[in-house]
Amino acid sequence: MDLIQGILFWFLLLASSLRPGSPSLGEALRRPGKVGPPLHVVLDALNCTAFSVRWKMPRHPGHPVTGYTVSYCAVGTDTPPQERHRSGSLGRATATTGQSDHQVLFEEVIGDLKPGTEYQVSVAASSLTGKGWLSSPQHVTTLPQESCLPPSAPQRPHVTVVSASEVAISWKPGESEGSSPIQYYSVEFIRPDFDKSWTLIQERIQMDSMVIKGLSPDTNYQFAVRATNPHGSSLRSQPSTTIRTPGPEEAGSGRYGPYYLTDTGVNEDDEGLEDDLDLDISFEEVKPLPALKGGNKKLLVESTIAPRSNPKTVSRLAPPTLASLPMTAVAPQPTPETREGKKGVPTMPRLFDLPCDETLCPAGSFCANDDTWGHSRCHCSLGKGGESCSEDIVIQYPQFFGHSYVTFEPLKNSHQAFQITLEFRAEAEDGLLLYCGEDEHERGDFMSLAIIRRSLQFRFNCGTGVAIIVSETKIKLGAWHTVTLYRDGLNGLLQLNNDTPVTGQSQGQYSKITFRTPLYLGGAPSTYWLVRATGTHRGFQGCVQSLTVNGERIDLRPWPLGKALSGADVGECSSGVCDDTSCVHGGTCSAVKADAYICLCPLGFKGRHCEDAFTLTIPQFRESLRSYAATPWPLEPRHYLSFMEFEITFRPDSGDGVLLYSYDIGSKDFLSINMAGGHVEFRFDCGSGTAILRSEAPLALGHWHELHVSRTARSGLLQVDKQKVVEGMAEGGFTQINCNADIFIGGVPSYDEVKSKSGVLKPFSGSIQKITLNDRTIHVKRDFTWGVNVDNAAHPCVAAPCAHGGSCRPRKEGYDCDCPLGFEGLHCQKGTRGLAPGRGHGQAGSGRRPVIPGQPTRFFHQ
Template sequence: MGGTMSGPSRCWLFLILGCMTIATFAQNPIEEKTTFEAAFQGRCGHGSPCEQLCYELHDGMYECDCKDGYILHKNGYSCAELNATSPSTSELGELANDLESDELSSDNEEEDDVAEDVLYMRGASFTIHLEPGSENFTINFTSNEEISNEIPERGQLRPTSQGPNLEQKLPSTTESILSTEPSCSLECGPGGNCYTEELRSDEEEENILGGNDFSTSRRKQESLTQRCQCPLGRGGDRCQHEIEVRSPRFTGLGWLAFPALRAAYKHVQLELEFRPEAWDGVLLLAGERDDLQGDFMALMLHHGFVELRFDCGSGVGIVRSSEPVKLNEWNTLSIYRHRWDAWIQLNREKRVQGRSKGLFSRITFREPLFVGGPGNTTGLERLPVRNGFRGCIRHLEANEHRYRFPLAPKGDAANGFDVEECTADRCSKVPCSHGGKCLTTGGDTAVCLCPLGYTGDLCETRVDLQVPSFNGSSYLRYPGLAETSLSWLELTVTLKPTARNGVILYNGHHSDATGDFIALYLSGGHVEFTFDLGTGPATLRSESPVKLGEWVEVRVSRTGRLASLEVEDEPAQEVLTPGAFTQLSLPLNLYLGGAPSSEIYSPKMKTKSSFVGCIQTVILNRREVGILAEALGGVNVGNCGHACEARPCGVAECRPMRERFTCRCRPGTTHSCPATSEYILSITSPTKPKISLGHPHDKSVPSFTGTESYLHYNDAETMKRIISYRVDINMRFRASSSSGLLLWSSRQSDPKEDQKSKNDFLSLGLDQGYLTLAYNLGSGEATLRYNLTRLDDDLWHRIRAVRNEQWSSLIVDSGPGISVSSPGQLRQLNTDTGLYIGGAPDIIRTTGGRFKKGIVGCISDLVLDSDFSVALSQPESATNTNSCIP
């Protein structure tokens, strides 16, 4: 007894211990995987009992396998030839029923990386790790212990089939079908099902009727409707029509059933081409049991993203696409799974891939392959989506077998219900050129959506775009604002509408239309701007409707929670968003003139129709956007009929200015451009007043000369946001002087006192071209200098200065922030001289010699504490200021 065991005896002991270990770990009574998928301690080639193939796992474990044409015995190491008549084959009868009846594919490839797998243990959590270079990919596994908690007791389990079950059953999505009176009386034709559908639940009816039995019964009957569920190949209200389904369209209630996947327990490769009409729905479902409690593989749309979920017995793995599907357009999808590895590729974008951990690597498929819905499968609480797919599928290929959708023998389908012929597939008869995409419009018609630069019924005609026009099905797509407009946003759009409703510009945060967004649109002829920082929307509306067919300039400004809207010469409208959030994040694409789908828009907007008219200028954060040059893509964009289309400037750039234009030399032009005055053209009527090419002075934007030139404020509303413990200054300016005062507030001092060391003050200014923030709370001066960029270039810049007690920070033009803390213990600013902007009286004495002159330039915006806009056009007093020339 005390001697050492021989090699074979030790292996047999490891086999027994391995099986006992697995049986102990797999507590789920439904899982029977342990009867034929066993692991052993030790290494391959060192006395292992594997009869044919051996694969090493990690932690000193390995598993056995068999060659092509053989089947693994439930003992985990013996192999028997398929279709053999020897007695050893009959001993494997039970095991043969647990595996596919088809031949197993050979697996002679290298499996070096299998050594990374771990033994599946009760209560464990598994994670798929990203391969190098993978992006936006997560796979979470739930252990069988957690899953088993949702499974009824063994005595409560309903029976499940052990082989393909293609009997006619109602889809699980029609859970509201009643079996009570009144009985369904519709004649639904051969193979059709008549069922009664309840429009309201019993609880809703009882709440409405107060529990009155008679009224409840009467109202229940009124809330019932009868419908025919037609088998594959039949259609109409009574299934009276024979239809041929070559490219199926699913309604969300229908499905197709094909025989169980063959030769797929280790390896599955799928190719799918589909056209979704909704963001959610089950595309494919295949598994071991019809209650979804064994192995399974599910492909679905979840919030617009493609998700592959599969369970080999070690928990559910999730692979999710990094981009959403294109709604109402054809999408291509490739899926690959081999043992532990899986990846998906949507629309030929970058693959999303990963590798699962766990002992089990095989998936057993006994149930039918359901396409377009979950079929008769129950237990759908394991999936985040339970309803069927809405849309069309025109190509499905699994392991090099291309499925034909009609019923056998004409096709491969064994069963199906509520499946129509996809009328969208008539686009195959519309050959759109130059990358155009076909779109069905109802009835038997289809049109081409032409990319930028092409027009015509088939996108066959090239067009030289100058000033874009939008026809109600058009849009242009750009990179989103992302994090460039967190705290402030400035937008100017020059447009000529020809319809009273339509989305001019939209940028959102989530593909399901939730979260932050900005939207500029027409509603009933009025210009509206709606934005949401995450705590609720706020909307601005122009006083008067715009005139259709005339050019109009719209200006939007937002700082923190405060936004303003100006339309032509109307007074500015202002609004504050609710809540406390002040930042705006917009990672999705920005759309101009419309969008690919109205489901992109937030439901908080008043219109979702596309803009009809022309847009000639878009200026974002003081940078003019190249409307056509910078677009990532667009659809059905034409020319507006502007004078620039005749290319009157030759090699120079023709810049539209409402009805007129001006010429501007392009960079690198080697010869002189035509004089601007010689190339001004007006296409307006002679009686219509001309529009001046020169920019009028904006009276609301003051300019400063640098010497005794300043604005002064001393009202309570302004000063309460400067003094005390915290201040948040958001300012926009341009300066041509390298040094000068931007903003100053201090405490009057006794001439005998040392003001520089004892008196409170706060200042913002330029020092040799760099922004400087300085302050003293009474216990010492702090200075913060932003050395990352010069600001004396006569260009517009946006700055933000924040002081919170002793700490302060500076941000310039959305760049990185810098911070500093003041010395001492005092935390409150106490000033009484008011607020000076652009300069100060007797500036050397007022600032204690810190500044010798004011700024030479303009200040257009000043917002305090993210919600208070200082009225620069209406100061308490103004000294030597002028209107800024743009």
């Protein structure tokens, strides 16, 4: 039956192609010279609303083919066939030429169709003699609607102001990525005080964070994000909270990194995007250079890679299609000028003879003109490396190769004075370590630290003359060094390791420095133009382990986990440190320094490689070993919604660290108990606001303390030892806390995933002797289910002093022995008389041992 319908359909199409006055259908069929049907017709459903048709030209057409016609109609409807005409020898179809004309492959895409609908399709060629024979009808069905869903809107983006013209944005995917992986994100912004609609930044972001630069100072902004997969774009995310860029007098603005074109348009769920912009920002497409000459105001977008700590909740990004790549020539084979990196860093030589305008760098990289060598260079973006910058690199201790750099926000509150400490290991005798200034071309104020012939040079200029302070000793290549820079007004100081500090003074009367560029670490994109200011045109080669600015240790990881905003060709110094390490008994290796590691040993094992088994009695936690333990809540979470009470006996060895923490995965709810600056802090959030209760006096380190905290609805109580009771209340109207995660004690597995207001920043160092939750004791041996690097504290109970199976109960520095039936004494060493087994035993006290049936034998030993 289908064959008969197909033949009838074919004759119907043929008859409909005959115009008035043309030969009859029979004559048309017998007419000589008519072009035969196209060959090898193949149909393919592309999505819910489109399919593709591919074919080859007819065999022996007799006359030149001038075009093609694709005829299609929905099966089972009375709708007449629709036609898609393509005039010209190849029409406007896509053609790929093979070995002969008969191998030319034509393709046409038919869109605007109904989802889940079957269509019947035929193709005919045309020549000077008219329309040719139709191909045999074929069927194709568009994909059903449920297989073509766009992604959900991303979560509300988080925005951080970097400078007067820069903001950093990060976001997380929405609940669903739709029917296909997310291909890219797009970002929009609005200025609530000026704009009535949103402006789209025309850059397809393959990451989940970015830096936007070139914004107007002293202006309010909001940002939103969309996700796109092959089936369409999501709705706009909830707008970010309104942020305000500071004025020029409050903070400087460095112009660096790649610029991109912005676009405007209207989407179906918008009131309309801005289509007649009258902004201070001018939008034009500029090649992604790390530094720009000239002062034109532009909007700048720079994407960064952030290591994803929870891959289960992060949507996959599909690789970009060819259509999404810029239309420019692919760079030729580069000249072998770049040095090779170690494992985990970019190794591909990326120096080209062509300028950046004619060079196409691979995804995950950007092009910059190399003024030193007179070429262009493809730099791997921060967090990328490998042969084609396609490998993700987790950066914690950055490694530099002479043409690398990392950028941080400009120095703040440092116009009059600053102090910077840097720990580094150099592999070359020359290189720029630090730079921040008024601009990137050695004009105006600046400060810099460079290695010049193995001596450190600290330079700064307040505007009227340069101070040059040189270390008295030279550094040793391959060794770690610590340098401290200090400046107050015209006076400066440099101290290398523990050497005697060297001082110096700048010239002139000006005593303040204007910082507008980013703080560059390990080099700069324009080192060639900074040579007169810094004393070198070379970038640093080596590793950086730590950076501290004005007393704050800077997290060197890429933003938003760390403070690094962007960078080029940066590797990881600790890469490979665990390659030759074997942690036994289920332990895992983790780098703790650029060249050092620890084994994260499970509960019950310790040692350099977790080789020693032991019985955990009284847990000892150490920040240096990243210790923590976890235990489930004894009862269902509903039992703790409105009330919970903890009693903890502990001995802190450090003034900071988390004692206890739990949270709800799907909401803002959490509770935490921390050491903070020597005090105890109890924090909790019912979902509408955080309560922070802080002990009145700091605690004595190295001594045992008793802590009592409780929460009833939004009200909390905290008391340490015999200090005054501290009361507090959470904000908002919510009164219950739901914690569906375990209770973490002494630390957490990842400090990047804790609630932002929890105050959980680092592991606890010290001992925890007792934890009671709602009058229920949490036992170390039975209730601790997992953890790492928890050792035994130095306490008498660890040595099991109670004989005959007695249980040692710690009491701060001392202990009790709970003796089994039939035994008594300080250590349960004596047998009792006159008591039947299981009937009772004695209790010690002031030398008397009265028999108290039914009571445990308890001896306190101090």
